[in-house]
Amino acid sequence: MTQESPAEPATAPKARTLKARTLKARTLKARTPRTRTAVGALLALGLFLVLGTVQAVRPVPAPALRIDAAHASYTFPGDFTVPWPRQGQAAVTVPGSGSVGTHGAPEPVPIASVAKVMTAYVLLTERPLAKDETGPVIEIDARTVAEGKAKHESRIAGLSAGQEFSQQDMLKMLMIPSGNNIARLLARWTTDSDSEAAFVRKMNDAAKKLGMDDTTYTDPSGLDERTVSTAVDQLKLAEAVMAYDAFRAVVALPSATVSGLDDPLINNMGDLLLAGLSVRGIKTGSNTPAGGTLVWAAYKTVGDRTPLILGTMLDQHADGPDTNGAASLTLVKDSSGTVIEAVRDALTSATAVREGQVVGYVDDGLGGRTALVTAADLTVIGVPGQQVEPRITGYGKALPHSAKAGTEVGGLAVGSGPDAVRIPVTLRDDLTAPSLVSKLTRLG
Template sequence: MTQAPMPDGAGNNNAPQARGSAAVGAARVPAPAPAAGTVYGGGPTPTPKPRRTLLAVLIPTLVLAGLLGSGAAVQLTRDLPRPTLTSDITATLRIPGKPASMPWPGTGSAELMIEGLGRLGGSGSGPAQPIGSVAKVMTAYVILQNHPLDGDQEGPTLTVTADDVEDYEGRKVTGQSLVHVEEGEKLTERDALEALMLPSANNIAHQLAIWDAGSEDAFVDRMNAAADELGMANTEYSDPSGFLPTTISTAADQVILGRAALKLPAFAEIVELPDATIPVAGKINNYNDLLGENGVFGIKTGSTDQAGGCLLFAARLKVGAKTLIIIGAVFNQPGANTPEQLAAVNKVVRKLLTSVRKTVKEYELLPTAPAGRVETAWGETATISPATPLKVVGWPGLSVPVKVRTTAPAEGIAAGQEVGEVEASGVRVKLHTDTAAPEPSLWWRLTRLE
């Protein structure tokens, strides 16, 4: 049977499609994208560039925006961290310059020190030698330790016995230093100490020893015990007067004793007396011919054939507003007799004291130069320096203990800001900043974490 032809476009897929604008309602199928590199008009198609990511721009912007919100005010108003301060000043500084050459004696021994500063030097490192009547310094020291005198006190009374008179007479034949005594004579402790230290009376040394310890041997034991306690390792006492050559010591040891003895006011007063008056003997003179010269105010002479000329001395030295105490000893100077021996030792002491006065003066220990630094948490620094030179009294080569106290600034650093002080030998100098340090940047304030 013949099928009737269907109208064009009515469900017949095999029907030819209308072309051009004549095709009404026909479905539009998109053409596939050309492959990369397809040539159009004779050239390659440009490869599209990747899009620039927005993260690199957005993240800092968002962070800043967040900080500029509620947290920004907190960051900007936070206290700045305290800067850290570092000092370059060591605990000990040495006075610059070449150490002075002192006129030490060619024979015997010598020692010099200055209270509060230290040992200036010495000479003669041989074994201990006889020291003559310088031994009486220890006798007086032990007596005053056991029987202190305060102020102008005269102390207990000593009565001269027949044995004391006999001892006096027996010493006269050997040419010892003595003061005349009579049986029944009354001497106060101060009278006896004056006779002991000024005219160097050997018989009074013996009398004081018996009065204090009951016997001379017992007293000598006390002398040696005191020497041990003071650290006088090279000293040995055999008698309270120093007449025996077996009483030996060194200049260095006797300087130790001189320092200790001068701390007893009664001792210091007595050794400075040019003369005194005691019962029976009357006026007695101080054998120390240097007394009052070059500031000398003590301490004790000594001379024997074995000891030669000896002097343990103390002198005042004024440097600026300070008064220093020099304590020294010169021992075993040659001479045929006591006057020659004492003249020889005095000559050496004069030279030493003259040299000391030229050498001991004010020196610059620390200049006004950078001596440390202050550093902020944001990396800025400023140096610190003494506000003025630190000057001390001493001599070239002297090691001086130094104390440094510092306080870092609370926040920023301003020029000339006080940050502590440095002290040496009782002299204090302020430490300050040399320059200001820049304030932290806004970015550092906003982004700080600590």
């Protein structure tokens, strides 16, 4: 009888399979770090290429003009002290160079008839009038006639309902003798309203646009003591309103004859207009709450230029009896005359920057700078000790990313308005577009 061999255990194939799998796993495990490193490198390279492409094709920043800190201010040599009044507040500026100085606490105070400067400004903004243009006809209403009989305020008396005057003549009646009833009539006429409320809103809107943050108007005449402002705020308005030819022509008149009025209009600026100080307006004010108030404009020829000088004086109260502010009005005019004469005498010119000086640079926004040089001397007018602040400005269009040396790209300016001084600035070196490296390495 043949004896059979014992059968192989059933678990053997499973053991071989497990062993093979274990070996394969060990092999895979041994290869995984290298594989992952390679894959990671490929991903990093791909990401770098994508980011690099994005950086390279992204729009570059617009070039900008910058001034060097060393030329951001200039102080006139010497010393000068403005003979300020002993009370109240005051301010003087030469728009072509900037502030001469201020005096007193800048607290809002009643301004009396100086408020009519804003009335004229809103009137001419809403209803423009050329220098020699008489403008539309305005009819006198019964309310204006009645207010002309008031004894406690400045007014144009002797008017009749139905009388007609040109806008230019109305402006004269408003600004020269300071007609309160005319201020109210113009407010109603300008807004085509039965009250002055809409016009007063326009006055406050205009003040806000001019940056007169400490000013509040409650009426168009200034009789209301709640109409308040500061000397500095009134200078902002004075500069804006003096841009109107029609306004300058009227406030410079010592007197005026208006057809339909029995008497000539006499300017309350009085002798200041005839004192040989080249004073050309602007407006006085006076009453018991405000004391004496005054905004003035004067000129002085220095070399080949005749810059405008503006000043304000508020809250001037005379000692002793002061019926309706009459004595205070005299005080503010006398004190203003002293300031005007001193500032005019001290006014001088100086060269703030010489031709060919490096005053700033073009910033390409990616770290590149190209120097800017002046193409002429910058000569400014001011008083000794006054500090002016030059600034580099463009021409209202985008700067190029590349340009040749000598290209005019902007100007170095001082002051504001028509008296502002400006000289060209040019590239000292070639302006080149940002490099690929600067594009790739930029942040943000």
